[in-house]
Amino acid sequence: MxxxxxxNSKRTPCENCPLRRLAIFRDFAAEELAFVSNFxxxxxxxxxxxTILLEGTHxxxxxxVLSGWGFRYKMLDDGRRQILNYVMPGDIVGLQGSLxxxxxxxxxxxxxxxxxxxxxxxxxxxxxxxxxxAYDLTWIAAREERILDEHLLSxxxxxxxxxxxxxxxxxxxxxxxxxxxxxxxVAIPIRQQHVxxxxxxxxxxxxxxxxxxxxxxxxxxxxxxxxxxDIDGLLxxxxxxxxxxxxxxxx
Amino acid sequence: MxxxxxxNSKRTPCENCPLRRLAIFRDFAAEELAFVSNFxxxxxxxxxxxTILLEGTHxxxxxxVLSGWGFRYKMLDDGRRQILNYVMPGDIVGLQGSLxxxxxxxxxxxxxxxxxxxxxxxxxxxxxxxxxxAYDLTWIAAREERILDEHLLSxxxxxxxxxxxxxxxxxxxxxxxxxxxxxxxVAIPIRQQHVxxxxxxxxxxxxxxxxxxxxxxxxxxxxxxxxxxDIDGLLxxxxxxxxxxxxxxxx
DNA sequence: CGCCGGATTGACTAGAGTCAAAACGCGTGG
DNA sequence: CCACGCGTTTTGACTCTAGTCAATCCGGCG
Numbered sequence: 322m323x324x325x326x327x328x329n330s331k332r333t334p335c336e337n338c339p340l341r342r343l344a345i346f347r348d349f350a351a352e353e354l355a356f357v358s359n360f361x362x363x364x365x366x367x368x369x370x371x372t373i374l375l376e377g378t379h380x381x382x383x384x385x386v387l388s389g390w391g392f393r394y395k396m397l398d399d400g401r402r403q404i405l406n407y408v409m410p411g412d413i414v415g416l417q418g419s420l421x422x423x424x425x426x427x428x429x430x431x432x433x434x435x436x437x438x439x440x441x442x443x444x445x446x447x448x449x450x451x452x453x454x455a456y457d458l459t460w461i462a463a464r465e466e467r468i469l470d471e472h473l474l475s476x477x478x479x480x481x482x483x484x485x486x487x488x489x490x491x492x493x494x495x496x497x498x499x500x501x502x503x504x505x506x507v508a509i510p511i512r513q514q515h516v517x518x519x520x521x522x523x524x525x526x527x528x529x530x531x532x533x534x535x536x537x538x539x540x541x542x543x544x545x546x547x548x549x550x551d552i553d554g555l556l557x558x559x560x561x562x563x564x565x566x567x568x569x570x571x572x
Numbered sequence: 573m574x575x576x577x578x579x580n581s582k583r584t585p586c587e588n589c590p591l592r593r594l595a596i597f598r599d600f601a602a603e604e605l606a607f608v609s610n611f612x613x614x615x616x617x618x619x620x621x622x623t624i625l626l627e628g629t630h631x632x633x634x635x636x637v638l639s640g641w642g643f644r645y646k647m648l649d650d651g652r653r654q655i656l657n658y659v660m661p662g663d664i665v666g667l668q669g670s671l672x673x674x675x676x677x678x679x680x681x682x683x684x685x686x687x688x689x690x691x692x693x694x695x696x697x698x699x700x701x702x703x704x705x706a707y708d709l710t711w712i713a714a715r716e717e718r719i720l721d722e723h724l725l726s727x728x729x730x731x732x733x734x735x736x737x738x739x740x741x742x743x744x745x746x747x748x749x750x751x752x753x754x755x756x757x758v759a760i761p762i763r764q765q766h767v768x769x770x771x772x773x774x775x776x777x778x779x780x781x782x783x784x785x786x787x788x789x790x791x792x793x794x795x796x797x798x799x800x801x802d803i804d805g806l807l808x809x810x811x812x813x814x815x816x817x818x819x820x821x822x823x
Numbered sequence: 824c825g826c827c828g829g830a831t832t833g834a835c836t837a838g839a840g841t842c843a844a845a846a847c848g849c850g851t852g853g
Numbered sequence: 854c855c856a857c858g859c860g861t862t863t864t865g866a867c868t869c870t871a872g873t874c875a876a877t878c879c880g881g882c883g
Contacts, residue, residue: 395721397811401729405721417714420707426721448703448710455706456671456699462713463668469720470646470656470677476727477772478652481871512829521728526871528830542830560648732839764862777839779862793862795848 332364333387333437340387340411340571345498347568356451357572363438369510373428373436374415380424382438383415385572389434390510394518395426404519406468407431407492410499411571413461419444431510457570464569476521479559481530484520487559489540493549494564508546516547534558583615584638584688591638591662591822596749598819607702608823614689620761624679624687625666631675633689634666636823640685641761645769646677655770657719658682658743661750662822664712670695682761708821715820727772730810732781735771738810740791744800745815759797767798785809 333339335358340346349357365384367373373391374380391408405426408414418424419441448455475487492509496502517527534540539551539558549555556563584590586609591597600608616635618624624642625631642659656677659665669675670692699706726738743760747753768778785791790805791798800806807814 393721395725397725397729399811403725403728405724417718420711420714421718425718445703445707448707452696452699452703452706455703455710456696459667459699459706459710459713460671462710462717463671466713466717466720467668467672467676469717469724470644473656473720473724473727474646474648474654476724477654477770478648514829518728523872524829525831525873529832529871532831560650763860774840775861776841776863780839780864783863 333435334358335361335437338387343411343498343500345566345569346411346571350453353451353454356447356454360439360443360447361437362440365436365438367430367434367436369430369432369434371430371434373430373434374418374424374426376424376427378424379422380415380418381441383413383419383441383444384436384438386410386412386414387435387437390431391428391434392431392515392519393426393428402518403521404515406465406472407495409495409501411569413458413572415441416458416462431515454572457572460570461572472519475559481520481522481526482533483559484522485516485527485530485534486539486555487561488516488519489534489547489549490552490555490559490561490563493552493555498566505548508543508548510546512546513542584686585609586612586688589638594662594749594751596817596820597662597822601704604702604705607698607705611690611694611698612688613691616687616689618681618685618687620681620683620685622681622685624681624685625669625675625677627675627678629669629675630673631666631669632692634664634670634692634695635687635689637661637663637665638686638688641682642679642685643682643766643770644677644679653769654772655766657716657723658746660746660752662820664709664823666692667709667713682766705823708823711821712823723770726810732771732773732777733784734810735773736767736778736781736785737790737806738812739767739770740785740798740800741803741806741810741812741814744803744806749817756799759794759799761797763797764793 335354341349364387373384376395386408388410391414393405393408393414394402395405396402408428414428414436415424417426447458471491475484479487489509492511496509501507513527513531514524516522516531517524520527522530531540531542534555535542537554539549539554541548541550586605592600615638624635627646637659639661642665644656644659644665645653646656647653659679665679665687666675668677698709722742726735730738740760743762747760752758764778764782765775767773767782768775771778773781782791782793785806786793788805790802790809791800793799
């Protein structure tokens, strides 16, 4: 049958979704689960470094990240790049494009990423048939907005050191609730270039700034990324209270 | 009758909403109009400089701006302020807070502002009974996200001159489609301090930057604000294509 | 061993912040 | 009608943060 997962498709059934087990995500009602399960038309797996969605294109799909890390970014014509936010499991990508047409930002994978695929054409089914899910979708959009507000404050008004501390504590906290670090042995999979492009700094100055954080024992650069050693220290430098989320929806 | 506007209440009936007449906004179906009209519980008028919503509070309402200008901002504990975006007629304010609880940004009026008042408790009526309006709400949230993406790119990667040109052309374009300038005699009601707090610059440096734009004849500071003289010149400096919106929803 | 993509460093430059004084425009009170 | 005060815009001088350029270092890998 078409909507039954076969063994080779590697498809994770929604009933078995590993994200649902996490404390940070809310529970689904059986009926919602049934709809989402049917709404999901497939699964996409991409390699680290791959472009998931490209600015200027129209995608017929939107996705929920099932596993892996990525980032959203925009570029100026002359090549300057600004990273807008990072995407992690449970995040929806491509919603903007689905609602409004053309994508106005790109998304790239920082690690191998798997995504649940949804058809944008069936979004209205969600709105008409499932007000609760529609509410969740709006909630998720509002959450993204809130994060962008915070980033804007950071880039606009914090010093380089504060910005770096903010960003790393932000990423650490988001990943932490998703249980992405197995006992801290896994690092945030970014290069200093990503940090620079997120904070609006040059790589050189970013490096010097990160060095200060490392010298104070707050972070450490390892194999393929950054390891947070002292989250409270980072939060203090950033003059930030951190993310406060108890339960949140996902689709 | 309770839901009938009296003459003294100065209430603008939705059927008569001046915003509906603007080409930029989509049309309402009669049935939607009826719902919104009933959803609207009042009207709020505030003076220039007033705080409409305050960070850290819980508001029982959300609003649509009917007339006037304002801005959203966040502050760090030590007083540094970052303006996140501007609000103009047709914009919804307080949605984030309504969905997620506490407000995490403040909103202040730049001119006398009137707002349509809605009860946050009745938002779920909108989601359950009016999928089309729910869709619009999500669309509006996605639009705000898109604008923030653009601002982030600007603050992070554009030079001071480019940023200033971007911001002023952004505001000009938004106001233009709302027919807010009567033949260009009305200016954007901001001080240079607002520009500075939006661009992440000091007032002094902002002044020097704006001076360059003024010297080139692109803008002019008048009575209570900024006058755009050469929108194409600004767009060129900002290396920006401008806003492209045909019709958009509003509630 | 030599190549390659990051991470580091150092020297120099340029863009943006700070401090402080002046110039302006406008409303108010004498 | 004019002086005074206040909020803003302008300017100039000086400081400092962040950018640029260029070399070096380092670990992984063919």
